[in-house]
Amino acid sequence: MSTTIQMPQVKVSFVNVGFGDCTTVLDKNNDQALVMDCPPWGVEAALGALEGCRLDTVIVSHLDLDHYGGIANLIRRVGGCREFMMAPVVSLNVQAKIKIKAFVREIAPYLRRNVSGLTMSTGDQGYLGDIQWHCLSPGLLQELEALDSTNNRASVVLRLDLGTMRILIGSDADAVVWRDLIDEAPEELRAEIFRYPHHGSPLTAGLGKAALIEVLDAVRPSHVILSIGERERYVHPRAEVIADLKTANCRIMCTRSTALCNNHHRSDQPCAGTVSVDWTPTAWSISPSREKHAVHVEALP
Numbered sequence: 001m002s003t004t005i006q007m008p009q010v011k012v013s014f015v016n017v018g019f020g021d022c023t024t025v026l027d028k029n030n031d032q033a034l035v036m037d038c039p040p041w042g043v044e045a046a047l048g049a050l051e052g053c054r055l056d057t058v059i060v061s062h063l064d065l066d067h068y069g070g071i072a073n074l075i076r077r078v079g080g081c082r083e084f085m086m087a088p089v090v091s092l093n094v095q096a097k098i099k100i101k102a103f104v105r106e107i108a109p110y111l112r113r114n115v116s117g118l119t120m121s122t123g124d125q126g127y128l129g130d131i132q133w134h135c136l137s138p139g140l141l142q143e144l145e146a147l148d149s150t151n152n153r154a155s156v157v158l159r160l161d162l163g164t165m166r167i168l169i170g171s172d173a174d175a176v177v178w179r180d181l182i183d184e185a186p187e188e189l190r191a192e193i194f195r196y197p198h199h200g201s202p203l204t205a206g207l208g209k210a211a212l213i214e215v216l217d218a219v220r221p222s223h224v225i226l227s228i229g230e231r232e233r234y235v236h237p238r239a240e241v242i243a244d245l246k247t248a249n250c251r252i253m254c255t256r257s258t259a260l261c262n263n264h265h266r267s268d269q270p271c272a273g274t275v276s277v278d279w280t281p282t283a284w285s286i287s288p289s290r291e292k293h294a295v296h297v298e299a300l301p
Contacts, residue, residue, distance in 0.1 A: 008278035010162055015049045016255040016274045017042030020066030021062045021227045026065045027129030032056040034128050040072035046074055061156040061171035063100055072106035083119040088148040090146035091156045110114035120156050132161040137177050169195030175209035182210050186218040194221035199228050200237020216248045225275050226254045
């Protein structure tokens with residue numbers, strides 16, 4: 001009796017780009033892809049993660065360089081895309097404006113062609129093959145507050161639905177955003193895989209803010225992914241974040257190892273590396289395997 005091996009129809013990768021974020025979503029049935037964020041130094045890694053699929057949809061979660069800086073170059077390298085979406089333009093300092101003006105000059109020619117453009121907000125949704133995406137934030141309130149805060153307040157929080165399986169991408173959303181999401185519709189946050197927000201920055205309880213434990217209780221993930229790397233300039237991931245995650249009965253996977261979360265490895269050492277989720281209508285799996293990864297994050301003291 002022969003056994004038919006079902007090939008993955010969808011592959012979602014949290015790409016190891018060093019400091020910054022890049023997520024690729026491959027619809028293998030139709031050889032098309034969605035990319036969310038890419039830093040300037042992550043373009044080659046993003047191109048590799050596309051595995052030859054045509055770039056259909058691009059999402060920029062917010063206008064921080066480690067999220068948008070490589071997007072224009074990526075689009076140029078693959079010859080364009082069908083749809084371009086991004087967070088609203090909000091709080092910008094002088095230095096950021098200079099870099100974003102350069103980004104606008106690069107991206108504008110594509111938007112003037114047959115490329116659909118959208119400023120993302122709560123309630124937006126769409127499809128890429130069998131994948132349905134939902135924008136959970138920002139809404140008008142977060143956009144307005146970001147004018148007097150940071151771009152993080154207006155970060156796009158995106159949920160991917162693959163059948164009954166869910167992946168939640170936290171971008172750089174801060175504790176105020178998570179408080180709003182939990183208070184408004186906590187059931188919308190439920191997901192098996194949670195890409196932790198802001199590279200392991202703490203979510204601390206306070207007036208109008210949600211603590212990490214509250215977020216984990218709402219999401220109830222089996223896997224938490226932290227996108228960190230050798231270009232990390234800040235103290236991420238924080239020790240208290242790792243400690244809270246370890247109490248949540250979930251598997252922790254960092255794209256790279258840092259001395260902040262593992263005293264035995266420096267920031268130039270790979271940890272999980274690129275984390276990939278393979279999905280079919282009947283099953284899903286995540287790599288690297290627990291065995292290959294055990295010597296790093298899961299061996300933390």
